[in-house]
Structures are given as C-alpha cells and as structure tokens.
Amino acid sequence: MADVPLAAQLAHRVPDLGALELLLAVARLGSLGRAARELGISQPAASSRIRAMERLLGVALVDRSPRGSRLTDAGTLVTDWARRVVEAAEAFDAGAQALRDRRDSRLRVAASMTIAEYLLPGWLIALRRARPDTAVSLHAGNSVAVAERLLSHEADLGFVEGVAAPEGLDSAVIGHDRLLVVAAPGHPWARRRTPLDPAELAATPLILREPGSGTRQVLDAGLSAYGGLAEPLLELASTTALKAAAVSGAGPCVLSELAVGEELAARRLVRVPVEGIRLRRDLRAVWPVGNRPAGPARDLLSLTRGALD
Incomplete structure (x- = not known):
C-alpha cells in the first residue's frame, strides 16, 4: 500500500458523499425511514447503505429501534466529520457551477468567409433563442486563420471549408458545398456551348481567394x-x-454556390459548366484535438449538424 497514491487509498476507506448525506439526514430527522424519504430512496436501500458504511469504517453508527434511529457515540463523531466533508463538497459544486456560468456567458466563434457570411447568421439567431444570455463574438477569416485562433485559445468553436480539417483540430462534417466557375455575361466562357475541362481551367488566370x-x-x-x-x-x-470583380467583367472566378445565387438569378453572373473535376467541399465544425465543445459551443454545433444536407 505504500506505493499506492493517497487518493486511491482514501477511495477505499472513506464513505461516498451519498452515504454521508444519508447519515446527516438520520442525525437531523431521528429516523432512518424519514431520512430515506427525504433523499428519495427506499428504506431497505438506506439500511443497506448504513450497514455498508459501518463495515467500511469498522464501527457501529446507528442504533435502530421501533422508536426510531439514534446515533451511537461513534456515529455522532462521524456525523461531525461528515458535515465538514459535505460542506466542502457543496463549496466545490458551487465553484464548478460558477465556472460553467462563466463559460456559458460567452461564445467566441471563428469561421471562414462563406460560412460567416451566408450560414452563421441564421444559426446564431437560433442559438440566441435557446441561450439569450450568451454573448457571441464572431471572427471571420480564411481556414488557416480560423485554425490559428482555435489553437491559440482565442475561439471556442470554428467553421471551415476545405478538403480536410486543419492540423491539430478535430472536426465534424456539418454539410457540403459546391464551387462554381462563374463569369460576367460578356465573357467568352459565358457563351460557350461545351463544358470546360480541368486543363483549360487550370491554365486560365482566374480571380481567386488568397492561399x-x-x-x-x-x-x-x-x-x-x-x-x-x-x-x-x-x-x-x-x-x-x-x-x-467578376461582375465588372475583370475575369472568371470560382465561388461557393451559397454566395452567388442572387447574382446568377439576376444574370449578373453566368455559371460556366466544368467536367472532369470534383468541385465539392465539406463544411466542417472544428475544435482543438481532445477539447470537445461544451456549453453554448456544443449547442451551436448541434444546431448546425446536417443543416445543409
């Protein structure tokens, strides 16, 4: 036993909190039956718990009789100790609740541009209805910037588009998005009768997002x-x-289908068909490895799952 940590030894020698609370209730009410009812357990279960505690400690704690239950001298002493343990546990619980309240009072979200502009507003409105007291801040940037904010603990939850989750982050796919090649109506590609092939797309200077x-x-x-x-x-x-830039006729570009619906409907931009390449990407919620979203971050994640499927 000398090499066993003290905490592990105590776990086998000290009654659990439920048993100590029961003992305190017996001392206060003078009856095992009333104590059991107050704690919402059956009297046989209460008796079994007291006997288990007596075996663990090696002393009798409660004298039972038709007139009620009375603490032994050892039981009175153990009750005094139990009261201090339970009060310490209550203080621990209050502190933990304060930490949860602090966590739940704010939510810092980082998202890549398409998700931040076209999807997150609706999700955050829904979250606001569920958590009206949570203050939400949103930082929009590219996928690399989102990952940096998460890994430096400047964000609680992130959203990215791309082929895979950034290094150091766990992820959940929440939907999918298509990329479209678009051009102004006056561009030659807008009038072509055959789809682009990947080689021609690759060889053509495009208006692009940054690396x-x-x-x-x-x-x-x-x-x-x-x-x-x-x-x-x-x-x-x-x-x-x-x-x-594309609407002005500067050249063709590649954009999310989510972003160009209005321009396509109004014919300010024209979709250019492409064959032989898969321009489809996953939309992911991301967070640091091993740090599963909790509180409002967990609630926001649940709102987004499958939202685009």
Missing part, C-alpha cells in the same frame, strides 16, 4: 494533376470582392 482559404485549397487539390493553378488574375480576400 489558406478553403476555396483555394479545393482548387489546388483538384487541379494539381493538371499542372496546378495558373498565376491568378487577381487575388482577393473576401467573397464580396471576388463577386464585384
């Missing part, structure tokens, strides 16, 4: 077998900027 974005990762992976992407025509850091 580190989920869109760029999918394109890099999909076109790597065709020589990779040509030097970008323009490299921009937001979906809004990409759309504006």
